[in-house]
Amino acid sequence: xxxxxxxxxxxxxxxxxxxxxxxxxxxxxxxxxxxxxxxxxxxxxxxxxxxxxxxxxxxxxxxxxxxxxxxxxxxxxxxxxxxxxxxxxxxxxxxxxxxxxxxxxxxxxxxxxxxxxxxxxxxxxxxxxxxxxxxxxxxxxxxxxxxxxxxxxxxxxxxxxxxxxxxxxxxxxxxxxxxxxxxxxxxxxxxxxxxxxxxxxxxxxxxxxxxxxxxxxxxxxxxxxxxxxxxxxxxxxxxxxxxxxxxxxxxxxxxxxxxxxxxxxxxxxxxxxxxxxxxxxxxxxxxxxxxxxxxxx
Numbered sequence: 585x586x587x588x589x590x591x592x593x594x595x596x597x598x599x600x601x602x603x604x605x606x607x608x609x610x611x612x613x614x615x616x617x618x619x620x621x622x623x624x625x626x627x628x629x630x631x632x633x634x635x636x637x638x639x640x641x642x643x644x645x646x647x648x649x650x651x652x653x654x655x656x657x658x659x660x661x662x663x664x665x666x667x668x669x670x671x672x673x674x675x676x677x678x679x680x681x682x683x684x685x686x687x688x689x690x691x692x693x694x695x696x697x698x699x700x701x702x703x704x705x706x707x708x709x710x711x712x713x714x715x716x717x718x719x720x721x722x723x724x725x726x727x728x729x730x731x732x733x734x735x736x737x738x739x740x741x742x743x744x745x746x747x748x749x750x751x752x753x754x755x756x757x758x759x760x761x762x763x764x765x766x767x768x769x770x771x772x773x774x775x776x777x778x779x780x781x782x783x784x785x786x787x788x789x790x791x792x793x794x795x796x797x798x799x800x801x802x803x804x805x806x807x808x809x810x811x812x813x814x815x816x817x818x819x820x821x822x823x824x825x826x827x828x829x830x831x832x833x834x835x836x837x838x839x840x841x842x843x844x845x846x847x848x849x850x851x852x853x854x855x856x857x858x859x860x861x862x863x864x865x866x867x868x869x870x871x872x873x874x875x876x877x878x879x880x881x
Contacts, residue, residue: 588613590632591762592623595690598715598737604667604760605636618712620649627763628658635659635763640808641669642757644695651812651824654782654853661780661854662769663762666861670756671697671732673747674718679727681746688717689732692758697732700750706730718743757861761854769855770830776858777830778807783843783850784822791846792823798842799827802835824853831855 591612593601605614615632617623623635640646671693675684687694687701688709694701701708711717711731718733722741730746731737738745761780770777785791799806808826829836831852844850 589634590615591634591636592617592626592632593636594618594620594623594638595713596715596719598718598734598740599713600667600669600734600758601636601638601760602715603734603736604638604665604758607667608636608663608665608762609634620653624653624657624659624763627765630765633764634662636665636760637763638692638758639761640759641692641696642755643751643753644692646810647692648812651810651822654824655822655851657763659763659765660767661761661856662764662766663856664778664859665760665762666859667758667760668756669696669751669758670734670749671714671751672735672738672745673730673750674721674733674738674741674743675730675746676722676725676727677742677744679730679744679746683727684730684746685728687730687732688721690714690717693732696751696753696756699752700747704747715740762856767854770857772830772832774857776828776862777855778858779827779829779831779836779840779855780853781825781827781840781843781850782822782853783825783847785846786848795843795846798839802839804829804835804839828858 589612591605591609592615593605594617595601596616602614617626620637623637626632627635637650638647639650684706686709687706688711690713691710693714694708694710714733715737717731718737718741721729721731722743785795805828806825807828810824811821813821831837831840
């Protein structure tokens, strides 16, 4: 029998990234990695076939570490997955919610449950990841310490669920992108597509305005645009953008050509099928026509 394919994720068994791997690739071996850098290193070395990486959350916003790793990553985005995230407040077997004083988890999980933790009077402590925090709490054996993690983590590490689904917002969802060494783009017309781009505009007046103008004039919608500073510099800003459409669509190609003209650097991170989840969260048309148009509309 041939060896099963492998997909890397950041965290320990029971992490939300682990759950995402099983949802999308049930026949793959999910391989835990200590850091996001380790995920990319395993992918680039050939130790794994894919990497499942969280990039943003509907409550806590972007996963900042990822954006700084993208320029150096020798991989392409080939897909996306939206995972509704439900955090469980975990404690030792036999412990009580009233006896908790401290709750440990990944910084993103703590941010997604901030109001709940404040209401319960619990001190948040940042851990490396959700499942790793659950393991550490189980090993410490202190009934005053708890963890925010998944139901799977509770099962793996033998913890009780002291409070279920404690995220502040019911819509709490994390978007993952799937990386591969191969740039496996779908064919044009195969269905809804997303193109992800990383670019840095030239340091001239109105460069960003001019760079993005091509998307408006060609009717290409930008669904996401984020900026962040390059390391150690306050004048050079990098941008990450998701746009609707395939890079080989004529309108998208013209828009990207104009973007290239005003950019000092530009890299296509991936062209990949849009998740069906996008249709469930698409803004109703009546709302779109009654508000000011955003860039790209």
